[in-house]
Amino acid sequence: MTAEFYDLLHLDGYREWARTWLATSARRARLGVLEVGSGTGAMTWVLAEESEVPVHAVEPSRAMRAVLMGRLATASDRVRSRVRVHPHPLGAAGLAGVADLAVCVNLAAGLPPAEREDALWPAVARALVPGGLLVVDSPRRGSPAAEEWPLPSTRLGPDVYTGTVRCAPGDRAGPDRWTFRYQVLGERGTLREETETFPTWPLDPEVLDQELRVAGFLPAGTAGGWDPEVPAMTSEVDAASAWRPELWRRR
Ligand SMILES: C[S@@+](CC[C@H](N)C(=O)[O-])C[C@H]1O[C@@H](n2cnc3c(N)ncnc32)[C@H](O)[C@@H]1O
CATH class of the missing domain: 2.20.25 (N-terminal domain of TfIIb)
Structure with a gap:
């Protein structure tokens, strides 16, 4: 259901968010980029346009992937030659040491804690080389009011x-x-x-912090000191204006 409406409602805002928050890290990648949960590819497109390395787009949902494939079918040769689509959950994709940048946005709170701890974060750590950077969107504290x-x-x-x-x-x-x-x-x-x-599953900052440390990551602040203004996502829900990524480095 959501796949049908996703791009119409979110593409512009998410692409802009990716340009603001992911482009610099993508340009710095020297080995490969891993995108966990590419969805319809709103951010994949930015990662592939900005980087010079292979992009591993991991997306298990057939409905979301169908939109992603449609987007890639009409992408430039530059983008098409470097994006590889993995049609599995990350834990089943078998990726090891393929990337020095991993992006995991809009996903972690959608998995139960045990799945994050046992499958997601260990698989991200496996896919990254030591010293590789993980960009993950910062968690919301607690649950919002029912509104x-x-x-x-x-x-x-x-x-x-x-x-x-x-x-x-x-x-x-x-x-x-x-x-x-x-x-x-x-x-x-x-x-x-x-x-x-x-x-x-509400993902408090302390919980994410603990999960990532256990998986072998250390906080890396904002990469290279870049700290752009909060992006304007005027048509998104109120919370979106505070939506920003955290950076973690694989030990
Ligand atoms: C809310 S969407 C976000 C998509 C994209 N990151 C964005 O911001 O537009 C989350 C996506 O993560 C995918 N996903 C869920 N579990 C996953 C896993 N274990 N590995 C990779 N992708 C997963 C879902 O199929 C879904 O398409």
């Missing part, structure tokens, strides 16, 4: 594509549940409405 935010809104032909997102906090042991409601609005009202709910 609803508007999604971006965009026009396609005479129709407006938009929606809302709502988070229902989980109980102590259970995940939060994020419900995305997509709406297609015509001149005379709603033409279509679809919803999809995803679990997320």
Whole structure:
């Protein structure tokens, strides 16, 4: 469901975010770039445009991958010659020592803690060479209040594509549940409405810190001292303006 609406609602904002926060690190990569959870490829495109090395795009969802493949099919030769798509969860992709930059954005809180600890972070560490950099988006503290935010809104032909997102906090042991409601609005009202709910496991900064240290990473601050302004994502949910990456270095 989400794959169908993802680019219409998020591509511009996410691409801009990637240009702001990932381009410098991508330009510095000398061995390879690993992108964990490429989704529809909004950020893959920036990583491949900016870097000079192979890009490993790992995406297990067929629906998201279909959009990614469509994007790559129309990409420049420069991009097409370097992106390799891995249609598995990272833990099953068998990547070892292939990258000196790993990007894991918009993903970690979507996996249960045990899966992050036992599969995700060890596989990222395996794929990176010692000294390699991991860029991961900074975690939100706790669960948000149960409220609803508007999604971006965009026009396609005479129709407006938009929606809302709502988070229902989980109980102590259970995940939060994020419900995305997509709406297609015509001149005379709603033409279509679809919803999809995803679990997320609140990832406090201290928890991420602990998980990454155990997996063999050390905090690296902001790479090379670059510290751009918070990017403007005017059409994203309020929280997006505080959405920024952390850098970790593999020991
Ligand atoms: C919310 S999307 C974000 C996509 C992209 N990073 C972006 O910001 O547009 C998260 C993606 O991670 C993928 N994913 C989930 N578990 C994964 C895993 N273990 N390894 C690699 N990708 C995974 C999902 O299929 C999904 O497409």
